[in-house]
Amino acid sequence: MQFNANFFDGKNSANKGCVLLYNDSHFIVEHNGETINLEKINWKKTSTKILLTSDSIGKHAYIAIDDTNDQHEILKLLARVKKNRSSWFSRSFIIYYSIICGMVALWCFLDSLVFLLPNSIEPWLERQARLVHFRNSEVLANDSNNETLRKIKESFVEIDPSLDGIEIEIVQSKELNAVTLPNKKVLIYSELINKADSIEEVVGVLAHEMTHVKYRHCIAAYLKVSFLSCVDKIISGGALSESGTLMYLLQFSRENEIQADDGAIKYLDQLQLSTKGMMQFFKKIKEKKSSKFWLLELFNTHPSPHARVTLFGFYNKTYKESNFSEKDLSKLKGVCTVKSKQSKKTTNTSL
Numbered sequence: 001m002q003f004n005a006n007f008f009d010g011k012n013s014a015n016k017g018c019v020l021l022y023n024d025s026h027f028i029v030e031h032n033g034e035t036i037n038l039e040k041i042n043w044k045k046t047s048t049k050i051l052l053t054s055d056s057i058g059k060h061a062y063i064a065i066d067d068t069n070d071q072h073e074i075l076k077l078l079a080r081v082k083k084n085r086s087s088w089f090s091r092s093f094i095i096y097y098s099i100i101c102g103m104v105a106l107w108c109f110l111d112s113l114v115f116l117l118p119n120s121i122e123p124w125l126e127r128q129a130r131l132v133h134f135r136n137s138e139v140l141a142n143d144s145n146n147e148t149l150r151k152i153k154e155s156f157v158e159i160d161p162s163l164d165g166i167e168i169e170i171v172q173s174k175e176l177n178a179v180t181l182p183n184k185k186v187l188i189y190s191e192l193i194n195k196a197d198s199i200e201e202v203v204g205v206l207a208h209e210m211t212h213v214k215y216r217h218c219i220a221a222y223l224k225v226s227f228l229s230c231v232d233k234i235i236s237g238g239a240l241s242e243s244g245t246l247m248y249l250l251q252f253s254r255e256n257e258i259q260a261d262d263g264a265i266k267y268l269d270q271l272q273l274s275t276k277g278m279m280q281f282f283k284k285i286k287e288k289k290s291s292k293f294w295l296l297e298l299f300n301t302h303p304s305p306h307a308r309v310t311l312f313g314f315y316n317k318t319y320k321e322s323n324f325s326e327k328d329l330s331k332l333k334g335v336c337t338v339k340s341k342q343s344k345k346t347t348n349t350s351l
């Protein structure tokens with residue numbers, strides 16, 4: 001479809017004839033030997049003309065259609081273009097939100113997908129985790145060269161055979177923490193042992209970590225980070241991954257932490273150990289963290305230390321005897337006092 005029109009370039013008042021073409025939902029203007037595809041058309045009807053403007057022809061330029069019959073036809077075509085554009089936006093909107101909803105659904109089901117993943121990927125994930133977080137950390141002892149760690153490990157496997165294959169290590173760190181890595185590895189930091197007031201405190205923290213191992217929580221965390229990393233690469237070219245922001249999400253979810261705390265209470269009961277040690281541990285964490293910013297707790301991936309002190313206090317019981325004694329704690333402290341080079345401080349907290 002083709003119409004005769006006048007082209008005003010906005011720089012001088014002289015009008016010049018041009019041809020306006022309509023083809024496949026697009027308006028095209030042929031002017032001065034140039035063919036311009038008109039994008040983002042706006043139009044205005046005056047008493048005698050229709051004036052078309054478009055980003056493609058410049059800010060002040062416009063095309064005027066004088067013929068009344070042509071005006072009538074062009075108005076119908078403009079309405080058709082507007083309808084097509086709005087239907088394109090609707091389709092894009094639906095597709096965009098379908099993708100978002102699909103990703104949210106996938107995110108929610110990632111925890112459930114963990115048990116579909118073969119155990120064979122865990123050694124690889126462990127290597128990646130060590131490379132990222134523990135490249136410079138010195139291992140002070142592990143359960144194959146330390147009798148007390150071996151005793152703790154065997155006690156856990158005895159009460160829960162699904163923990164068979166776990167390995168416990170003490171790593172040099174100034175942080176009061178312990179972490180679980182893929183492939184059933186539990187790392188306890190030397191500072192936690194140095195500051196521990198009882199063997200219940202150390203075994204309690206390990207009991208919490210054992211629950212993370214049992215339910216493969218760190219695999220879920222790695223899946224989520226990998227998933228977000230892919231999304232990040234698509235949306236921002238990997239900016240979040242490079243800035244390290246995604247690593248924050250490597251921490252376990254609040255639900256996983258609650259499950260690990262519940263698991264610790266059960267394991268400690270089976271080991272005939274009081275939860276008082278865990279209470280003491282979270283009191284120390286509480287002292288280190290400000291409790292004034294209670295609103296931030298809502299966004300924290302971990303339950304508040306205050307809530308955990310209350311929880312472990314509630315389940316506190318006294319047992320007549322257990323396999324563990326304060327001598328075991330002294331032996332572990334002995335390992336940590338061995339002079340070793342300062343390890344690089346890690347930033348991720350997982351407990």
Ligand SMILES: [Zn+2]
Binds near residue numbers: 212
């Ligand atoms: Zn935890």
